[in-house]
Amino acid sequence: MSLLEKLDQAAAARKAQLPGGIGAFGIPIEAIYSATEARIEGRKILLFGTNNYLGLSFSSECREAAHAAIDEEGTGTTGSRMANGNYSGHRALEAEFADFYHCRSSIVFTTGYQANLGTISALLGKGDVALIDGDSHASIYDGCILSGADIIRFRHNDKDDLEKRLRRLGERSKNTLIIAEGIYSMLGDQAPLVDIVNLKKQYGSLLLLDEAHSLGVLGETGQGLVEKTGLNHEVDFITGTFSKSLCGIGGYCVSNHEQLDQMRYVSHPYIFTASPSPATIAATRAALKILRTATELRKVLWQNAEQLYSALKDIGYQLGPQPGPIVAIILDNPEQALALWNGLMTANIYVNLILPPAAPEGKSLVRCSINAAHTPEQIHYVSQVLSELYTKLH
């Protein structure tokens, strides 16, 4: 098969999976009004499918910081952190992340995807083992592939399966990096961190936790699951992204291991890419400052999340296992998921449609995400529409 025919075949498979469903992916947003509203297809649409958990995308502090940085430092760095792209803002943000997590040091990457790629591929090599949750994000898989290590999946959030696999590894468990996520991006559930930490200690492995969706969401100051569980200093490497609750783009890794700094010299996803732009860094620094003290926003976020979760549960929908800012409706097949998605769009509500293989275990999902800027009325409206659609579906 030729190189281009392979793409044709992938396109055909996608069409066959869901005729008429192509429009759900990469839908053009014509104008964005706020953290909760945009114009799509000429209509005002309620956004219930973003990762803007604290609703900070239009925060005046962040916008002002970004404007000032553009005026003072220009639009881009035009180079790698290892060369001409290492500005004082990048270093200040690293110091602020280390301080935020009470950790020794941190590294800022250009995206969260690269934070995982760069950290995992720097830690692991051929002959080592990546022991990863079966529902891991693609950036985790890709980081493992880049490293050349053996990739072993454990059943999602299943501590017994993890233990079984650690035992089977024998001595190799000491060259193993266990990888989990604070909140899983598809079903919105949290990792059993206490059990995972106990196991990693028992078997002498290292642990990396991706807090992409839990930063700003969990813990008193918003560190994520490490803070909620009080296990900050038991996790060897914490990665995360600026692209969700911090409303920027970029990623980080924090650690107490002194070797973290050495990664800068071996990690290709850190070295061979330009550093984040001055505006991005300035806005992220402002957002992190807000996030650390945003106790009230977190309270509202969780009230909102629980309002939607319990309303949908009462209607009868099958949902992810625990309430949180990601409320995933689990459907039997792609057709049902598309029907629901279309029904919501008709009622001017945007959510995420997720089909196999992106969704775990061949499931189809309609993934709603809640943020602190949603009003109880907006959530009530979404619940009402979903209630009517439930009757139609069943």
Next chain:
Amino acid sequence: MNEVTQEGILKLLCQRLTGLTKADFEITSETNLITQLAIDSIKLLNLIMEIEDNFDISVPVNALTDVITVRDLADLIYRIKSESK
């Protein structure tokens, strides 16, 4: 567990794959998992998890890139099982 043989693994795989794919032809050691059985990656990974428990082994995901036929998969499982003894 009884002594594990390559043939035993092959037989088990053919049985399990017949149930999983509802293929209307006989599945043999030379059947191509992807082109002939059109087994999707999720079903394959689930089947492998089941086999892992059955034989008390872990099959690295990256080792699967070389697996094309049912026999390739049986060989891989046999090799990992032998190494783990």
